[in-house]
Structures are given as C-alpha cells and as structure tokens.
Amino acid sequence: MTNFQVAIDGPASAGKSTIAKILATKLNFVYVDTGAMYRTITLAAKKNGIAYNDEEKIKKLLSQTKIRFEPGTPVQRVFLNDTDVTDEIRSAEVTNNVSVVASFADVRSNLVNRQREIANSNSVIMDGRDIGTTVLPEADIKIFLVASVDERAQRRYKENVAKGITTDLETLKHEIEARDYKDSHRQISPLTQAKDAILVDTTGKSIDEVVSKIANIIENKI
Ligand code: C5P
Numbered sequence: 114m115t116n117f118q119v120a121i122d123g124p125a126s127a128g129k130s131t132i133a134k135i136l137a138t139k140l141n142f143v144y145v146d147t148g149a150m151y152r153t154i155t156l157a158a159k160k161n162g163i164a165y166n167d168e169e170k171i172k173k174l175l176s177q178t179k180i181r182f183e184p185g186t187p188v189q190r191v192f193l194n195d196t197d198v199t200d201e202i203r204s205a206e207v208t209n210n211v212s213v214v215a216s217f218a219d220v221r222s223n224l225v226n227r228q229r230e231i232a233n234s235n236s237v238i239m240d241g242r243d244i245g246t247t248v249l250p251e252a253d254i255k256i257f258l259v260a261s262v263d264e265r266a267q268r269r270y271k272e273n274v275a276k277g278i279t280t281d282l283e284t285l286k287h288e289i290e291a292r293d294y295k296d297s298h299r300q301i302s303p304l305t306q307a308k309d310a311i312l313v314d315t316t317g318k319s320i321d322e323v324v325s326k327i328a329n330i331i332e333n334k335i
Contacts, residue, residue, distance in 0.1 A: 245307035
C-alpha cells in the first residue's frame with residue numbers, strides 16, 4: 114500500500130485527538146497532532162519572553178524551534194528543542210493564546226511544510242483545522258468532526274476534574290467559543306469543512322461508536 118492519508122478537522126474539543134489516536138494505533142498509521150505544533154510555537158514565544166502578537170519576533174523564532182513527537186502512554190510526548198513540553202502546551206495560557214500565533218502567515222507555512230513532510234513518508238492520521246482544505250487537499254479520507262458546544266465544554270470540564278484542575282463550566286464554554294470564532298475567521302486557511310469531507314457529529318455518541326464509524330469509512334477505502 115502506498116502512503117494513506119486521513120484528515121480529521123473540526124472545532125476545539127470535538128474529540129479529534131482522542132479518536133485520531135485510537136484509529137492510528139488500530140491501523141498502525143502515524144498520528145500527527147498539528148494543534149500540538151501550533152501550541153509548541155506559542156509556548157516557545159512565552160519561554161523567550163515574546164508577546165503573542167509580535168509577528169516579526171515569532172517569525173524569527175520558527176527557524177530555532179525544533180518540534181518532535183515521541184510515542185508515549187497514555188499520551189504521545191511532545192518535545193520543544195529536546196525539552197518535554199507535553200503538559201505545558203496544554204496550559205490555559207497557551208490554549209487561550211494559540212489562535213493568535215496560529216493566524217500568522219509564516220507560522221502557518223512553516224508548520225504546514227513540516228506536516229506535509231511527515232505525510233510524504235508515512236501513512237498518517239492528521240488532525241487539526243485546515244488538514245482537509247490546505248495541508249493534505251488530496252487526502253484519501255476527510256472527516257469533519259463536530260459536537261455541540263455544551264457537550265464539548267462538559268468533556269473539557271471532566272478532563273480538567275480528572276487532572277485536579279478546577280474550572281468553571283461557563284468559562285470553559287466561552288473560551289471554546291472564542292477560540293472557534295478566531296480559528297474560523299482568520300484570513301489564512303480558516304477552520305472550515307472541506308467540500309469532500311464527511312461530517313461526523315459526536316454529540317451523545319461514545320468514543321467507541323465514533324471510532325467504529327470512522328474505522329469503517331477508512332477500511333472500505335484502503
Ligand atoms: O487541536 P488543538 O485544540 O490543540 O489546537 C490548538 C490551536 O492550534 C487551535 O485552536 C488553532 O488556533 C491552531 N491550529 C490551527 N491549525 C491546525 C491545528 C491547530 O490553526 N491545523
């Protein structure tokens with residue numbers, strides 16, 4: 114089989130990474146979490162004392178920022194220049210500022226190139242916002258994963274509780290909506306469903322149900 118490409122896009126906290134990881138393990142494909150890449154650049158800006166809206170300085174930072182993934186259980190590990198930043202990139206500060214950094218043209222073109230390189234040499238399940246529309250427009254399967262904002266906030270709330278983090282459900286809901294708004298309204302490759310993407314609504318569905326639905330779609334095409 115030549116390299117196979119599965120693109121999974123959708124709004125924040127729709128379950129993309131959970132589903133993509135399980136599918137990648139099941140099919141023995143490489144899982145590429147593109148959101149983690151944008152988060153890592155955002156964290157690199159923070160660590161270097163660069164303001165999140167300083168496009169020029171962030172542009173310069175790109176060439177000095179190595180991003181590497183390593184398999185890990187239960188989560189894939191993410192490295193910024195050899196430092197494990199897996200947990201740090203999920204902090205509220207990074208989450209609430211990543212959309213600004215991800216809107217810059219140079220950030221996008223640099224990371225899109227890195228993402229395409231991985232997809233050129235591996236069969237991949239890649240999740241993000243612009244995979245089906247921009248990164249891999251010829252992907253074999255495109256899925257657009259959605260869920261109601263209430264359910265997405267509930268899922269994030271439960272994840273936080275499990276991690277011992279106290280958050281207010283309404284605040285989480287507003288943060289999710291604000292991030293979706295920024296991601297869908299930016300100029301370059303905004304979050305949007307590709308014309309040939311299959312819409313999968315995960316509201317009220319279990320992880321197993323969603324995984325088997327998408328696995329069926331993929332297995333019928335391989
Ligand atoms: O997927 P995740 O929620 O971790 O993504 C974090 C942020 O990275 C998104 O809110 C978006 O601003 C940005 N992103 C993007 N394009 C992608 C993946 C993520 O702009 N392909």
